[in-house]
Amino acid sequence: MxxxxxxxxxxxxxxxxxxxxxxxxxxxxxxxxxxxxxxxxxxxxxxxxxxxxxxxxxxxxxxxxxxxxxxxxxxxxxxxxxxxxxxxxxxxxxxxxxxxxxxxxxxxxxxxxxxxxxxxxxxxxxxxxxxxxxxxxxxxxxxxxxxxxxxxxxxxxxxxxxxxxxxxxxxxxxxxxxxxxxxxxxxxxxxxxxxxxxxxxxxxxxxxxxxxxxxxxxxxSKYANFKCTILGDNSAQQLESINQVTRVEQDGYSSVLYLEQGIELPSWLHTLPNNLDIVELKVDRISLHEIFVDVALGRSIAEEVGGTYAQ
The missing domain is CATH 3.40.50.300 (P-loop containing nucleotide triphosphate hydrolases)
Known part of the structure; x- marks a missing residue:
């Protein structure tokens, strides 16, 4: 081009x-x-x-x-x-x-x-x-x-x-x-x-x-990892113990679980504990806004994007 x-x-x-x-x-x-x-x-x-x-x-x-x-x-x-x-x-x-x-x-x-x-x-x-x-x-x-x-x-x-x-x-x-x-x-x-x-x-x-x-x-595709949003009465400690969860953010009744790169979603969903309170669950990729915030806050970006290294 x-x-x-x-x-x-x-x-x-x-x-x-x-x-x-x-x-x-x-x-x-x-x-x-x-x-x-x-x-x-x-x-x-x-x-x-x-x-x-x-x-x-x-x-x-x-x-x-x-x-x-x-x-x-x-x-x-x-x-x-x-x-x-x-x-x-x-x-x-x-x-x-x-x-x-x-x-x-x-x-x-x-x-x-x-x-x-x-x-x-x-x-x-x-x-x-x-x-x-x-x-x-x-x-x-x-x-x-x-x-x-x-x-x-x-x-x-x-x-x-x-x-x-x-x-x-x-x-x-x-x-x-x-x-x-x-x-x-x-x-x-x-x-x-x-x-x-x-x-x-x-x-x-x-x-x-x-x-x-x-x-x-x-x-x-290369940086925007998946996140899982759960509406329910769950403790941050319980959610952080779930396999392949890198961090958890909570706002009242809503919890956002940020997931590891390359996760197999169908398999991961089956590993969720049976005792979780789940009123609603949604899985999607993080937005460009969230990527921007990560950069602004100095969080590590360790993926090759478009053939260039981002850090």
Whole structure:
């Protein structure tokens, strides 16, 4: 698959603190690639190095065959985490301003802007000042500004922040449609349920270092062990004594049993003690959210994921 963006060996320090350590990943044409990690992990620094807002101490960022100042920025769209629109400017004017910055034909940009305003429920708002819009509406306008010029690479930093569920669905649909039409998308978000629903691959970073890199399928199958949720009046000590249970978490009447890697579920279920109080029982794999929490809390990850070693 064609790599639109290649990040190779990225290193960055601020004063005496190293914040990026050998960051390496690709983003392919037509895929949604997630870059994940807890606050302070190095995600925003990585994105700013990609965008040329700052430059790495070592390593390279390649867009197709271009590097550094040769990267054609007009082919890249960027929605930053820190939103910022000129408040006293009309909606259409700000969108066309973004298009002009990217050397995109203004007539075509206006046609596309009207289509997107209608799609995002902002029909008739083109002559309204940005300051008159709600926070969610303003976010939609800035999103339109990031894609108005038909970018080949789109970088989205927390695009769902502050959106209501309906608006989130509109954004999800549009992001998926862009990817289906060939746009390479690098997505940063803390909303793991949306990432799990949308992304093809992920790069997880913690303390400036790679911890997981691979397809979502590989991550789920190789790292996301099974868990068993039991509703019933059972003691943690009794549950922890069950074979192949690595840890138990309890919240009142509900107990979650985390199981060893490679467990044979049918056989394991038959080993459950007869005296357990089981009102309800459910077995599934841990979610991407739980994997994220494990990484954030420094729990060990000792699986090969997507051909890379995570620790």
């Amino acid at each position: 064609e790599a639109v963006l290649s990040v190779e060996g990225l290193e960055k320090s601020f004063k005496n603190t190293k914040v990026l350590h050998n960051i390496t990943f690709d983003v392919h044409k037509g895929e949604i690639m997630a870059i994940l990690g807890p606050n302070g992990a190095g995600k925003s620094t990585t994105i700013r190095n990609i965008m040329g807002i700052m430059y790495p101490d070592d390593g390279s960022v390649t867009f197709h065959n271009h590097q550094g100042s040769e990267i054609p920025r007009h082919k890249i769209g960027y929605l930053p985490e820190e939103r910022g629109l000129y408040k006293n400017v009309k909606v259409m004017d700000i969108i066309l301003y973004f298009a002009e910055l990217k050397d995109y034909p203004i007539k075509k940009a206006k046609e596309r802007a009207l289509q997107y305003l209608e799609k995002f429920g902002l029909e008739g708002k083109e002559n309204v000042s940005v300051e008159e819009l709600s926070k969610g509406m303003g976010q939609k306008v800035q999103f339109i500004g990031s894609i108005i010029h038909e970018p080949e690479l789109l970088i989205l930093d927390e695009p769902f922040s502050g959106l209501d569920p309906v608006s989130q669905d509109v954004f999800k649909q549009e992001i998926k449609e862009l990817a289906n039409n060939g746009t390479a998308i690098l997505l940063s978000s803390h909303q793991m349920n949306l990432v799990e629903e949308m992304c093809d691959r992920l790069f997880m970073i913690n303390r400036g270092q790679k911890v997981i890199y691979g397809s979502l399928k590989d991550v789920k």
